Amino acid sequence: MINRKSIFQITITVALGGLLFGYDTAVISGAADSLQVYFKLTPAQLGFAASSALIGCVLGSLMAGNISGQYGRRSALIFSAILFFISAVGSALPETLNWVTGSTYSSFIFYRVLGGIGVGIASMVSPMYIAEIAPPSKRGSLVSCNQFAIIFGMLVVYFVNYGIALLGNDEWLYSVGWRYMFASECLPAGLFFVLLLGVPETPRWLAMKGRMVEARKLIASFNKGDDFDKQWKEIESSLSHQGTKVSPFSKAILPILILGIGLSVLQQVTGINVFLYYAPTILKSFSSSTTDIALLQTVLIGAVNLTFTVIAIYSVDKFGRKPLMMFGAAAMAVSMLAIGTAAYLDAIGGYLLFFMLLYIAAFAISLGPVTWVLLSEMFPNSVRSKALSIAVFAQWFSNFLVSQTFPMMNDKASYLYQEFNGGFPFWVYGVMAIFTVYFVYRWIPETKGKSLEELEKLWDDKNKDESHGSPVTLRD
Known part of the structure; x- marks a missing residue:
C-alpha cells in the first residue's frame, strides 16, 4: 500500500531524472580539453x-508530450533512462559503437544528442509526474526536489570529473580519462531505470485512459486523511467534458499556454545560464582572478545555488509561489543592474562575486524551482503533457539563444562591449528580471494549497470572466 512516506520515496526516485539532467549537461565541462586534443x-x-x-x-x-500522453509518465521516464545509459556508453566508446555515422567525431555527437533527448524528456516529465501524485499541501516542496536534484547532479559530476582527472597525468586524461567521465553516467542511469520499475503510473494519467479503478485506488492511498471523495469528484469532473480531444491551442487553453511559455522564457532571459556556463570567464574578464581562483569561485556559486534551492523547498508551500517569484526576480534585477553599471563605469571590484552570489541565491529560491512548480501544475489534466512539452521547448530554445548571444555581446572586440564596457548584456538581463516581477504580479495566480483540479476550475472561471467582458487579473 502506498502512503505519504511512499510518496516521498517515489519523488526521490523520479527526481533522479533531474539529477541525470544536471549530470549529463555538466559532464562535458571536465572533458572539453581532452576532447579537443583527442579528436x-x-x-x-x-x-x-x-x-x-x-x-x-x-x-x-x-517528443515528451506525445510519449508521456500516449504511453504514460512512468514509461516516458523509463525511456529517458535508457537513452541516458546508451548515451553514456556511446559517448565513452564512440569508435567501438560507431554503427550509424561516418567519423568518430560524428559518432560522439550522435550519442550526445541521444543523451540530450533524454534530458529533454526528463526535464518535462519528472516535475509533471511529481505534481500529479503530490498532495496539494506538499506539491510545491516535492516538485522543487527536482530542481534540487538538477543542481546536485551538476555538483556531483564536477567532483567525479575532478576525481577521475587525479587518476593519471594529462596524457592519460586526454586518451583514456575523458571516457571514464562519460561512462560514469551509467551508474545513476542504471539506478534510475531499476528504481522506476517499482513506481506506479500517475493516477491522473490512469483516469484519462479510463482506468478508473486503478486511479481511484492510487488517489486514495496518496491522500490518506485528506478529503478523498472531494478530490476524486474534481478529477471526474475535469475529465467528464473530454469527449473530444482538446488542443493546447484551443481558445480556452491558449491564454494559459502563453503564460506558461512566458514563464519558461523569462526563467532563461534573466540570464541564469550566463553564470552557470560562463562564470569563470566573467570573473576573469572583470577582475584579476586566475583560472584556479575563478574555478574555485564557480564551485562557491554552485554551493550557494544548492543551499538556497533547499530553502525554496521548505518555503514554497509556506509563503506561496508569487511572493517567492516576485522577491527573487527583484533581487536578480538589482544584482544584474549593479554588475552592468559597475562594468560600464569601470568600477568592478571585489563585490562582483557578492552580486553574482546574490543573483544565484535569488534565482535558487524563485525562478529556478518555482517556475517548474508553476509549469507542472498550471495546465489542465486534458492537455498537461502537450502544453508542458511546448513550454519546456520554449525554455530550451531560450536557453540556446542566451547561451549563444552572451559570448558575442561580451566579446571585447564587439561594438556593444566597447560602447558599454561590458555592461550591456547585464542591463538586458536586469530589465528582463524587472519585467518578470510585473509579469508574475499581473498575470500569474497563487496556486499554493490548491488541487490540480481546483486550479483547472480557477482558469475556467477566469476565461468565463474574460468572455463576459470583465477585466481579468490573475492575482487570486
Whole structure:
C-alpha cells in the first residue's frame, strides 16, 4: 500500500531524472580539453561538441508530450533512462559503437544528442509526474526536489570529473580519462531505470485512459486523511467534458499556454545560464582572478545555488509561489543592474562575486524551482503533457539563444562591449528580471494549497470572466 512516506520515496526516485539532467549537461565541462586534443577539434567543432546535447534537449522536449500522453509518465521516464545509459556508453566508446555515422567525431555527437533527448524528456516529465501524485499541501516542496536534484547532479559530476582527472597525468586524461567521465553516467542511469520499475503510473494519467479503478485506488492511498471523495469528484469532473480531444491551442487553453511559455522564457532571459556556463570567464574578464581562483569561485556559486534551492523547498508551500517569484526576480534585477553599471563605469571590484552570489541565491529560491512548480501544475489534466512539452521547448530554445548571444555581446572586440564596457548584456538581463516581477504580479495566480483540479476550475472561471467582458487579473 502506498502512503505519504511512499510518496516521498517515489519523488526521490523520479527526481533522479533531474539529477541525470544536471549530470549529463555538466559532464562535458571536465572533458572539453581532452576532447579537443583527442579528436583534434577546431574551436567551432569543440563548441558544437559541447552544445550538441542542446539539440537533443529541444527534440526531447517536443517528443515528451506525445510519449508521456500516449504511453504514460512512468514509461516516458523509463525511456529517458535508457537513452541516458546508451548515451553514456556511446559517448565513452564512440569508435567501438560507431554503427550509424561516418567519423568518430560524428559518432560522439550522435550519442550526445541521444543523451540530450533524454534530458529533454526528463526535464518535462519528472516535475509533471511529481505534481500529479503530490498532495496539494506538499506539491510545491516535492516538485522543487527536482530542481534540487538538477543542481546536485551538476555538483556531483564536477567532483567525479575532478576525481577521475587525479587518476593519471594529462596524457592519460586526454586518451583514456575523458571516457571514464562519460561512462560514469551509467551508474545513476542504471539506478534510475531499476528504481522506476517499482513506481506506479500517475493516477491522473490512469483516469484519462479510463482506468478508473486503478486511479481511484492510487488517489486514495496518496491522500490518506485528506478529503478523498472531494478530490476524486474534481478529477471526474475535469475529465467528464473530454469527449473530444482538446488542443493546447484551443481558445480556452491558449491564454494559459502563453503564460506558461512566458514563464519558461523569462526563467532563461534573466540570464541564469550566463553564470552557470560562463562564470569563470566573467570573473576573469572583470577582475584579476586566475583560472584556479575563478574555478574555485564557480564551485562557491554552485554551493550557494544548492543551499538556497533547499530553502525554496521548505518555503514554497509556506509563503506561496508569487511572493517567492516576485522577491527573487527583484533581487536578480538589482544584482544584474549593479554588475552592468559597475562594468560600464569601470568600477568592478571585489563585490562582483557578492552580486553574482546574490543573483544565484535569488534565482535558487524563485525562478529556478518555482517556475517548474508553476509549469507542472498550471495546465489542465486534458492537455498537461502537450502544453508542458511546448513550454519546456520554449525554455530550451531560450536557453540556446542566451547561451549563444552572451559570448558575442561580451566579446571585447564587439561594438556593444566597447560602447558599454561590458555592461550591456547585464542591463538586458536586469530589465528582463524587472519585467518578470510585473509579469508574475499581473498575470500569474497563487496556486499554493490548491488541487490540480481546483486550479483547472480557477482558469475556467477566469476565461468565463474574460468572455463576459470583465477585466481579468490573475492575482487570486
